[in-house]
Structure formats: structure tokens, C-alpha cells
Amino acid sequence: QVQLQESGPGLVKPSETLSLICGVSGYSITSGYYWGWIRQPPGKGLEWIGSVYHSGSTYYNPSLKSRVTMSVNTATNQFSLKLISVTAADTAVYFCARDKNIRFFDYWGQGALVTVSS
Amino acid sequence: NFMLTQPPSVSASPGKTVTISCTRSSGSIASYFVQWYQQRPGSAPTTVIYEDNQRPSGVPDRFSGSIDSSSNSASLTISGLKTEDEGDYYCQSYDGSVHVFGGGTKLTVL
Numbered sequence: 001q002v003q004l005q006e007s008g009p010g011l012v013k014p015s016e017t018l019s020l021i022c023g024v025s026g027y028s029i030t031s032g033y034y035w036g037w038i039r040q041p042p043g044k045g046l047e048w049i050g051s052v053y054h055s056g057s058t059y060y061n062p063s064l065k066s067r068v069t070m071s072v073n074t075a076t077n078q079f080s081l082k083l084i085s086v087t088a089a090d091t092a093v094y095f096c097a098r099d100k101n102i103r104f105f106d107y108w109g110q111g112a113l114v115t116v117s118s
Numbered sequence: 119n120f121m122l123t124q125p126p127s128v129s130a131s132p133g134k135t136v137t138i139s140c141t142r143s144s145g146s147i148a149s150y151f152v153q154w155y156q157q158r159p160g161s162a163p164t165t166v167i168y169e170d171n172q173r174p175s176g177v178p179d180r181f182s183g184s185i186d187s188s189s190n191s192a193s194l195t196i197s198g199l200k201t202e203d204e205g206d207y208y209c210q211s212y213d214g215s216v217h218v219f220g221g222g223t224k225l226t227v228l
Binding site for chain 2: 038045047048059061062104110
């Protein structure tokens with residue numbers, strides 16, 4: 001059974017960098033598929049942030065592209081998200097998920113709340 | 119990029135049938151698969167329909183998906199409604215290498 005788990009600071013100061021890691025178990029990242037990040041501001045809908053392949057190839061939401069970096073660590077079977085210059089508008093629950101061929105997400109992590117506040 | 123528009127809310131009584139629509143603003147609905155996710159409060163989304171009309175194992179056949187090229191929209195139909203079906207439902211599709219989610223529909227089972 002594929003399982004994903006987000007980890008990282010729950011509080012980030014404005015203008016700083018949000019960093020999250022997603023640990024994957026039950027499936028090797030190098031076996032294929034993309035790996036994505038999706039966020040959900042409190043009380044709002046889902047927003048795709050981007051997806052990364054084990055080779056390092058990335059696809060980002062055009063609205064966030066200038067601030068996002070995603071990468072993969074095949075040795076630890078993890079992938080990560082960095083979002084720079086955060087503001088209160090970046091406060092959200094951040095989910096990691098397996099992205100099946102840039103078509104849909106079939107396995108999701110439980111989500112991690114990140115609050116941007118001084 | 120394109121948008122996916124869903125009604126903010128729908129409601130129906132237990133045992134009834136409800137349909138949630140998802141309209142694509144540009145690009146053919148038939149050219150890119152549509153997925154549907156259910157999200158209960160405080161939980162991560164789970165897939166109830168993928169690739170327009172496919173149900174993952176474990177999802178009851180009360181859930182079905184379809185697309186309508188004439189209205190450029192997709193629909194999720196839930197029959198024999200149960201109180202456990204309450205939650206938010208999101209459609210999702212893509213265009214090349216960009217994913218887009220609909221705004222979500224809150225389903226209330228009265």
C-alpha cells in the first residue's frame with residue numbers, strides 16, 4: 001500500500017521560505033510516476049502547486065512558478081517543496097500526492113497545515 | 119489556462135440521486151480525462167472517479183461519472199444517497215502538464 005506523509009515547520013514568517021518534505025513508503029519513487037504538491041487554504045478549494053519526476057523534471061502551476069522549487073531525493077524516497085517569499089495568502093494545508101502520468105492523483109498524504117505569520 | 123466550474127452546493131435526501139456538474143471553460147472536455155475527489159472535513163481528498171468514469175476499487179457503484187461534449191462538462195452522479203456521502207467534491211482535469219481543480223461542491227444529505 002502506497003503511503004505518503006508530509007513533514008515540515010507549521011509556522012513560517014512572512015517573506016521567508018516554506019519548506020516541506022513528503023516521505024513515500026510502499027512504492028519506490030524511481031519506479032515511475034510524478035509526485036505532486038497540492039494546497040488548500042482554510043475553508044477554500046484545492047490548488048495544484050506542481051509535480052516532479054524522479055529524474056528531476058518538474059511542472060509547476062504558472063501562477064506560482066516564480067516562487068516554487070521541487071526536488072526528489074531518491075536515496076531517502078522523499079520529495080520536497082520550497083516556496084519562497086511567502087505571505088499570509090500562502091497559509092494552507094499542503095498535501096503531497098502521487099501524480100499518475102500528469103493525469104490524476106491516486107494516493108494522498110494526510111496534509112500539513114502551514115501558517116504564515118510573524 | 120482553462121477553468122473548471124462547479125455549483126457551490128447541492129443537497130438531496132437519503133436514498134435519492136444527485137448529480138454534480140463540472141464545466142470546462144476552454145478546450146474539449148473529451149480531450150482530457152476528468153477525475154472526481156471526495157473530501158470529508160479534516161481529511162485528505164480521495165478519488166471516487168478517475169479517467170471520466172472509472173471507479174477505484176472500494177468505491178461503491180453508486181458513484182458514476184460521465185462527460186457531455188455538447189455542454190463541455192463532466193458529471194458525477196451519486197445514487198442511493200447515504201449520510202456518509204456528505205462532504206466536498208472536486209473535479210480535476212489537466213491540459214498538457216498543468217492540473218486544474220474545480221472550486222468544489224458541498225454535498226449535503228438532508
